Amino acid sequence: MVEDDDKLIRSFFNENKKEIEDNGFSNRVIKSLPRRRSLTASVVAIALTIIALILFIVYDGFLGIIYLFRDLFINFAQNGSLNIDPSSIVIAVVVLSVLAIRKICTLS
Numbered sequence: 001m002v003e004d005d006d007k008l009i010r011s012f013f014n015e016n017k018k019e020i021e022d023n024g025f026s027n028r029v030i031k032s033l034p035r036r037r038s039l040t041a042s043v044v045a046i047a048l049t050i051i052a053l054i055l056f057i058v059y060d061g062f063l064g065i066i067y068l069f070r071d072l073f074i075n076f077a078q079n080g081s082l083n084i085d086p087s088s089i090v091i092a093v094v095v096l097s098v099l100a101i102r103k104i105c106t107l108s
Helices: 002-015 025-032 039-058 059-078 086-107
Strands: none
Touching: 039 059
16 A cells, blocks of 8 residues: 555656756855854864863873773662762763754854
């Protein structure tokens, strides 16, 4: 039954297919689109990323992540539940907020 309906729909659209003339519309739309990021924005983004990586390494970010997972595992093994430190939640919220703001800024 569904296959018959699909065949009828395909045949209808194939029989009633009409080409619409473009008259250069697509090219005008492409030319009116905003350009990609400027060189300044790219340089600033790269510089801030490098600064963030340097601070992450200087302040032992890897060690902090390892300790976090170790403490979570030990806490879960001892208590059967996760009691997460509020500072970890604040850090996670800040990082996720920055990522969300960055994503929103790239959409505009």
